[in-house]
Amino acid sequence: MKYDFRGAEPNRRHIGPGDIRAATPDRPLVCLTAYTAPVAAYLDPVCDLLLVGDSLGMVIYGMDGTVGVTLDMMIAHGRAVTRRARHACVVVDLPAGSYEDGPGQALESARRVMAETGADAVKLEGGIAVEASIAALVGDGIPVLGHIGLLPQHAEEGFRIQGRGEDGARQVLEDGLAVERASAFAVVIEGTVEPVARRVTEALSIPTIGIGASAACSGQILVTDDLLGLYDGHLPKFAERYADLAGTIREAAQRWTDDVRSRAFPAERNTYAERPAGKV
Ligand SMILES: Nc1nc(=O)c2c([nH]1)NC[C@@H]1CN(c3ccc(C(=O)N[C@@H](CCC(=O)O)C(=O)O)cc3)CN21
Numbered sequence: 001m002k003y004d005f006r007g008a009e010p011n012r013r014h015i016g017p018g019d020i021r022a023a024t025p026d027r028p029l030v031c032l033t034a035y036t037a038p039v040a041a042y043l044d045p046v047c048d049l050l051l052v053g054d055s056l057g058m059v060i061y062g063m064d065g066t067v068g069v070t071l072d073m074m075i076a077h078g079r080a081v082t083r084r085a086r087h088a089c090v091v092v093d094l095p096a097g098s099y100e101d102g103p104g105q106a107l108e109s110a111r112r113v114m115a116e117t118g119a120d121a122v123k124l125e126g127g128i129a130v131e132a133s134i135a136a137l138v139g140d141g142i143p144v145l146g147h148i149g150l151l152p153q154h155a156e157e158g159f160r161i162q163g164r165g166e167d168g169a170r171q172v173l174e175d176g177l178a179v180e181r182a183s184a185f186a187v188v189i190e191g192t193v194e195p196v197a198r199r200v201t202e203a204l205s206i207p208t209i210g211i212g213a214s215a216a217c218s219g220q221i222l223v224t225d226d227l228l229g230l231y232d233g234h235l236p237k238f239a240e241r242y243a244d245l246a247g248t249i250r251e252a253a254q255r256w257t258d259d260v261r262s263r264a265f266p267a268e269r270n271t272y273a274e275r276p277a278g279k280v
C-alpha cells in the first residue's frame with residue numbers, strides 16, 4: 001500500500017532499504033544516529049543510513065534509559081530529520097510501549113511514523129518475540145530494520161553484553177534468524193561478543209549493522225553524540241570519540257560571557273543604526 005505523507009514530504013532519498021539490503025562486504029555500511037534537522041543535514045551526505053534512535057531519550061532529554069520515550073517524541077524528531085535527509089536511508093525507532101502488544105499495535109504505531117515523518121523504515125527491538133509483528137509491517141509495505149543482542153528497552157538490570165556462553169549465543173542467533181524470516185531488510189546487532197556477531201553475520205542473508213558487536217558485522221552504527229563528544233553521560237566501551245564538542249561549547253560560552261562582561265559584545269556590526277547605511 002502507498003502512504004499519503006500528511007504534511008511530510010514523500011521520501012525521495014537516494015539510498016532506500018533495498019539498497020541497504022543489497023550491501024556487499026567490500027563496502028561496510030556506515031550508519032549514525034540523527035535527532036535534529038541540522039545534524040541530519042551534516043551527516044546525510046556521508047552516511048548510508050540515519051537512525052532516529054530512541055537513545056534520544058538519554059542523549060538529548062537526559063533520561064536514565066530509553067523506556068520513557070513516546071511515539072510522539074519519535075515522530076517529532078523523525079520529521080525534523082526527514083526535512084534534511086535527501087541521500088541516506090532514514091529509519092525511526094518504535095519506542096517502548098508502542099509495539100509489544102502484538103502485530104495490531106505495531107502496525108498502528110508504524111503506520112503513524114511512516115505517514116507523519118516520511119521516513120523510509122522503522123526499527124523495533126527483539127527477534128523471536130517480535131517476528132510476527134515485523135512480518136505484519138513488511139506485509140503492509142513498511143520496511144523494517146531489526147535489532148537483536150542488547151535491547152535497551154528491556155535492559156531492566158542495566159546494559160549488559162549479550163551472547164556470552166552457549167545459551168546466550170544461541171539466543172542471539174535464533175533472534176537473528178527470526179528477524180530474517182520476517183523479511184527485515186537488515187538487522188542491528190548491539191552489545192555482543194565477536195564470535196556471535198560473526199556467526200550471525202555468516203548465517204544471515206541480510207546485512208548486520210553492529211554497535212558494540214565487533215568488526216565482523218556488515219556495517220557499523222554509533223550514537224552521533226558519542227562520536228562528537230557531546231553526550232554528558234557514561235560512554236560505553238564500544239563508543240569512540242572523534243571530536244570534543246562539549247569542550248567547544250564550553251569554550252565558546254566562556255568567551256562570549258567574557259565579551260559581554262567587558263562590553264566587547266555586541267560590537268558595531270551586531271548593532272542596528274537609526275537608518276540602514278547607504279539609504280536615504
Ligand atoms: N549515548 C548513548 N550511546 C549509546 O550507544 C546508547 C545510548 N546512549 N542509549 C541507548 C543505548 C544504551 N547503550 C549502552 C549504554 C551503556 C553500555 C555500557 O556501559 N556497557 C558496558 C558493558 C557491560 C558488560 O560488559 O556487560 C561498558 O562498559 O561498555 C552499553 C550500551 C547503547 N545505546
Ligand SMILES: CC(C)C(=O)C(=O)O
Nearest residue numbers: 033053054055188211
Ligand atoms: C544504538 C542504536 C542502534 C539505537 O537503537 C538507538 O540509538 O536508539
Ligand SMILES: [Mg+2]
Nearest residue numbers: 053054055093
Ligand atoms: Mg534504539
